[in-house]
Amino acid sequence: MALKAKTKEPRRVHLDVWQGEGRRLYGDNVATWKFRCPSCGHVQTAMDFKSYGVPIRSIDTRLAFSCIGRSIAELHPALPVAEMWGTDLGYGCNYAGGGLFRINPTVIVFGIAKETGEEATRPVFDWADPLPTGGSHDHQPEGRERSGEVNGHPEGP
Ligand SMILES: [Zn+2]
Numbered sequence: 001m002a003l004k005a006k007t008k009e010p011r012r013v014h015l016d017v018w019q020g021e022g023r024r025l026y027g028d029n030v031a032t033w034k035f036r037c038p039s040c041g042h043v044q045t046a047m048d049f050k051s052y053g054v055p056i057r058s059i060d061t062r063l064a065f066s067c068i069g070r071s072i073a074e075l076h077p078a079l080p081v082a083e084m085w086g087t088d089l090g091y092g093c094n095y096a097g098g099g100l101f102r103i104n105p106t107v108i109v110f111g112i113a114k115e116t117g118e119e120a121t122r123p124v125f126d127w128a129d130p131l132p133t134g135g136s137h138d139h140q141p142e143g144r145e146r147s148g149e150v151n152g153h154p155e156g157p
Pocket residue numbers: 037038039040041042067068069092093094095
């Protein structure tokens with residue numbers, strides 16, 4: 001059941017929905033939101049980037065986009081950063097979201113960019129933790145559950 005096709009279409013989610021997911025999982029402090037590298041599984045937060053000395057202005061472009069291992073390799077070359085698809089030795093891997101292999105599983109949709117007239121999106125990592133299902137103030141805009149239920153309502157009017 002854990003098999004996932006590598007060619008799976010990314011999950012598309014609007015920015016406000018995505019931010020809502022982050023808040024539900026981790027609270028209002030974005031610096032503590034946790035993201036999992038799709039290549040090596042290493043979990044990163046903005047605080048982690050900061051603690052390895054990544055400048056604040058650079059964190060925004062790397063967070064949830066490239067594995068923190070890339071930043072660690074740049075700033076701390078002695079640490080054992082794994083190759084892409086490698087085993088996380090505690091410092092992540094060299095996966096880059098903008099590189100040749102793009103496997104970020106979620107796409108944030110910002111809307112239409114005024115400058116280009118095109119849809120602005122950003123591919124990102126998945127959350128490090130599973131999204132809570134159900135809940136009291138559940139307002140999921142898309143029903144993405146396609147589990148092949150057979151005991152639901154019969155088709156037809
Ligand atoms: Zn990684």
